[in-house]
Structure formats: C-alpha cells, structure tokens
Amino acid sequence: SRTIRLAVVPGDGIGQEVVAEGLKVLGAVLPADVKLETTEYDLGARRYHRTGETLPDDVLAELKSHDAILLGAIGDPSVPSGVLERGLLLKLRFAFDHHINLRPGRLFPGVASPLAGQPEIDFVVVREGTEGPYVGNGGTLRTGTPQEVATEVSLNTAFGIERVVRDAYRRAQARPRKKLTLVHKNNVLVHAGHLWTRIFAEVGREFPEVTTDYLHVDAATIFFVTQPERFDVIVTDNLFGDILTDLAAAVTGGIGLAASGNINPSGEFPSMFEPVHGSAPDIAGQGKADPTATVLSVAMLLDHLGFAAEAAKVEAAVAADLAERSGTRSTSQVGDALAVRVAG
Amino acid sequence: SRTIRLAVVPGDGIGQEVVAEGLKVLGAVLPADVKLETTEYDLGARRYHRTGETLPDDVLAELKSHDAILLGAIGDPSVPSGVLERGLLLKLRFAFDHHINLRPGRLFPGVASPLAGQPEIDFVVVREGTEGPYVGNGGTLRTGTPQEVATEVSLNTAFGIERVVRDAYRRAQARPRKKLTLVHKNNVLVHAGHLWTRIFAEVGREFPEVTTDYLHVDAATIFFVTQPERFDVIVTDNLFGDILTDLAAAVTGGIGLAASGNINPSGEFPSMFEPVHGSAPDIAGQGKADPTATVLSVAMLLDHLGFAAEAAKVEAAVAADLAERSGTRSTSQVGDALAVRVAG
Numbered sequence A, B: 001s002r003t004i005r006l007a008v009v010p011g012d013g014i015g016q017e018v019v020a021e022g023l024k025v026l027g028a029v030l031p032a033d034v035k036l037e038t039t040e041y042d043l044g045a046r047r048y049h050r051t052g053e054t055l056p057d058d059v060l061a062e063l064k065s066h067d068a069i070l071l072g073a074i075g076d077p078s079v080p081s082g083v084l085e086r087g088l089l090l091k092l093r094f095a096f097d098h099h100i101n102l103r104p105g106r107l108f109p110g111v112a113s114p115l116a117g118q119p120e121i122d123f124v125v126v127r128e129g130t131e132g133p134y135v136g137n138g139g140t141l142r143t144g145t146p147q148e149v150a151t152e153v154s155l156n157t158a159f160g161i162e163r164v165v166r167d168a169y170r171r172a173q174a175r176p177r178k179k180l181t182l183v184h185k186n187n188v189l190v191h192a193g194h195l196w197t198r199i200f201a202e203v204g205r206e207f208p209e210v211t212t213d214y215l216h217v218d219a220a221t222i223f224f225v226t227q228p229e230r231f232d233v234i235v236t237d238n239l240f241g242d243i244l245t246d247l248a249a250a251v252t253g254g255i256g257l258a259a260s261g262n263i264n265p266s267g268e269f270p271s272m273f274e275p276v277h278g279s280a281p282d283i284a285g286q287g288k289a290d291p292t293a294t295v296l297s298v299a300m301l302l303d304h305l306g307f308a309a310e311a312a313k314v315e316a317a318v319a320a321d322l323a324e325r326s327g328t329r330s331t332s333q334v335g336d337a338l339a340v341r342v343a344g
C-alpha cells in the first residue's frame, strides 16, 4: 500500500470549485490500497488581504514535503497585478525548479474548435519554466516620472535550455510521429535565440529518429490556426510558451479544457499541476466553471506519480464525457459524471 | 505639381515581384500632376553575399533623403538568422525612428478566414517599433560552452511608450467605435508592464471619449481566435505586436494580405511601408506570390504622404478584387487587375 501526500492550493475565484472536482475524480480513480492524504493551503488573494503574505517561508517548507501540489487558480482584481503572480505562483515554480512546464494541446472528439474544418489537433508544448523573461530580473529608473526607464532581462542558460530540450526530445521520441519543433525568435533575440538553436541541434544528435524543425514565434501562431495538425511536440521558452499555450487552448476548445503540469522530473521538489485558466472572478461561486482542465491536470499528476493506468482512465473518462456532452451542467455535475466514469 | 521621391528596397525572394506590382498600382493611382521618382536600392541577401554589407552608411544617408521607403521582404536561408534582420530591417526601423508600427487586421468580404463563422474583423494594431526586447541589448557569456549564459534586455522608456500610446488613442478617437486595448504582460514583466499601464492610464485622461481595456498577451491571443470582433485599436510593445500581428494576419486570410507601415509621424525621417510577410524563398520567382499585402502597404504609404483619396481608391480596389476573386492568378495578373481598378 502506498500513500500520496498531496498539497492542495485552491487559490482564488473558481479555483476552489474546480479543485474540489479534481479531488473527487482523483479519489474515485485511485486503487483501494492507495491512501490519499491531502493538506489544503490557504494562499492567494484572501490571505494576502488578511495578512499581506503571498507565500510565507514556513508554508513553502511544508509544501516541499509533499509528493505533489494541485493548484486551482491564483489572482484577483483586488490585488495589484503581479503581486500574487510573482509572489506566489511564479515563486512556487521557481522555488521548486519546475523547469518542465507541460501543456498538451488536444482537440477531443465532440469538442468544437473555433477553427473552420475542425482540424485534428494533438500536440504537446514543453515550455521552459524557470528562465527567460520570467526570471524577474529588471527594474526601473526615475520611477513614476516622465523620464522613467524600465528594463526586463531575459536570462537563458545552456544548462537550463539543455534539460528542457532533452526532455522534449524524449517525449517526441516516445510519440508515434516523433516530431519536435523549436519555437523562438532567433532572428531578433539573437543571443538567447542562437543559444536555444545551438543546444537544440546538439541534443538532437542523441535522437536521430526525431524529425526537427524551427519556427519563429510569430510564424508559429499562424500555423496554430491554419495548420495545427502539423505539430507534435513543441519546445520553447517561458514567455513564448505562455503565449502559445493560451492560443493552443483557444483552438482546442477553450481554456476550460487546458491542463498543465509544472514538473521537476528529478523529484527533488514536488511537481505542481494546475489548469491553464485563471481565477475567473466573474463566474466564481456560481458553479459555472468547467472543472475539466483541472481533472486533466489530475491525470498529468497521476502520470507523474507513476499511476499511468489511472491517468489513462481519467483521460478516457474526459474524452467520453466530452464526446457525449449536451446541455449545461454545473461544475459539480461534470465532476460527478467524471468520477462515475473513472470508478466504473 | 508635386514630386514623390520614393526609395524602393525590393529585397529578397518574392520581394522583387510584389514590389513591382505595388509600384504598378502606385503609378496608376497617382494624379497626373504628381511626379513619382523612384530609386531602387539593392539590399538584402544578394548584396550581403557579394560585399558582406547589410546597410552601408552611405546608403542609409541616401535613403534618408527620400519621402518614403517601399520595402519588399528581407531574408534568405543562406544568411545566418539575424544578420539581415538586425543589420538591415531593424536597423532601418531604429535609424529612422519608426516608432509607430501600424498593422491593420481586417477581414475583407469574400476572404475566407480559418475561423469558423467568418467573424467581422476590423481592427488595427499600433505596435511600438523602437524599444522593448527589439533594442538588441544583450549578450552572451562563456559563448559556445556548456556554461553559456545569454541575456536579452527589454528597454522601455516613458518617452517611447507615451508617443506610441498617444498615437493609438488618436487613432481610436478617430474611429467609430473609439475603443483602445492595451496588450502587455504586466503580471509577469512587472517593471515594463507597470510603466506601460501607468502611461496608458495617464494619456487616457486626454481622451475621455475613448473606451479602454487591458489584456495580457496570452489572453489576447485567445480573443483573436474566439472573438476578434471585440478589437478596435490595440496598442502594444514591439515583441507582443510582432506576435499578435502575424496571428491577426492568419485570422484575416493570411499574410498574403497583411500590410504594414513603419511610421515616423514627425516626418523627420522617411517612413517605410512593407508587407508583413517574409521573402518566401520557396515560391520566389514563380509569379505565385500575392502582391496584395504590398499594394495595401502602398495605400498606407499614400495615406501617410497626404494622398488620402488615392489611398482610399487603392483600398477599394483591393476590396473589390478580393470580393470577386476566383481561380488562381499570377502575381502580375493581380497587380494588373488592381492597377486597372484604381485607374478606372
């Protein structure tokens, strides 16, 4: 028998609602001899308003002792932009060295894409999670004056690029099409871009079976809407990955379905699974949020913890549910339906 | 009688072909008492291979003495990525302080969008052209080694942001919907993002009739495919503008139709007009390229030089041509058809 120690951070807005359904499905799919121990952490806008804290050191230390983290959504208009993102969400990703930010882009049968012709879409974006323009390196001079200057420094290391690129090659190698696309902007961001390009070519020598190509990020957005079926695995930097995965969510039926994993493959730190969507305060507390993205993130969590069969069950349940969807259901109705399916 | 001194830079690949059609239409639409004096400059991959030069100082000085520049496309796979982009195209934009990079996103009647439902799309992106991650500020340490570090510094100034933001407000004010959307990523790139947000709010006080909103760049890509009709004028930074305008081109029928102006509104330096597409070496020299993007860029050029009626004529000709398109036509057939329309 095995115990999963799961830290749960519901967060803000619809976070609470969707996480509840994710846990419901997780509980239903786990084998009887696996014990699920969850600890909920109150982090996000409420705590920030109450105590001024975003992620206290002792909470960070406690989170570290878990096998994984399930996160709902972080952010509220009442908190200045960036405070919770940098102070909590990104702090977790950086503190736990989540260098693989994994985001599948899959159009499930029965789901309407905004793209005419309903193309077949089944790719995965491997987004770097701990470098690039996300490092928080920058500042302002003459702040608040008409002479203000603001900088943002994108930091990129061979070390950081190599590990995410190798991870992406491995994933491509394991997929039927064995295709890997590097997305960057190496004709403008020449320093970072050439480093990515060099490492991509070097690591590629270890994977002779994988077909590769390169796209500038602007061109990639075109293919996302005109020819999304061309993509298999995409590897890209933190910011480009952020942009492309929202676009991927849009063309595959919306962010209500987009899952993600912030993964530390070494297991040194807990990996964190979260829907790509935000806290959506406009629909919070109304049972309107689609918990599917969270449930699919739970599938990624299961896979990461070695429960491949259970992960596949959850994905199959979602696929079946989406194929048969009709009418409007509440957040918990969707969760119930999925829990029944995985238990069946 | 008036003379237009136009510098023409056909550039690489299909550049030559599309520019020829742009000039054909320009010649056909200009009033009889306007003299068009064109000087062609051989810049791009061929010159680089021949002489190693991208943009020699004397050519830059000559270009400066013109009223405007018409550019085809720059870039070829035989030249290392970044050499011509940074050494020629971006050098021109920066040297001539093209801080307004204007890119309309309009779905013409009769043009198929890859979006289901063929939404109404008619917005314009005002992309900052002289700052942000495009400044070329960055470098590498331990270059070529497994310890390499590469940086890219995004530079943003209140001065630079204010002038493009004010320009965008003016354009919004002049349009029926009077709506302006700021796109950035101020929850992550907090230094640059907050500066953009502050200036956007400050300048907005001068334009009480303009409705404003803000979107993170990732969310903006979602709306580009799910609800593009929500946009009127968008103002954004150099890199986000690059990405969003390729996506805009994709949803409005492809880069064969996407025009752009690199504008210096003061007139101190010549503005430069160019299609958004690249040099497309795979179809170069075959008469397959659609010159419409260049012709629409010529319309922007006319408008910039004060020929508003002629600009409108060119746009109307394109609209009529697109509405009636059927079958495949060569590059020059499209140009001929448009020239006939504007002359009629």
Ligand SMILES: CC(C)[C@H](C(=O)O)[C@@H](O)C(=O)O
Residues within 6 Å of the ligand: A085, A086, A089, A090, A242, A276, B187, B188, B218
């Ligand atoms: C909320 C924000 C910091 C975050 C990001 O930019 O990574 C989000 O957009 C995401 O994609 O997970």
Ligand SMILES: CC(C)[C@H](C(=O)O)[C@@H](O)C(=O)O
Residues within 6 Å of the ligand: A187, A188, A218, B085, B086, B089, B090, B242, B276
């Ligand atoms: C070719 C490249 C330097 C350029 C850019 O990034 O601005 C192009 O993509 C564009 O949008 O005009």
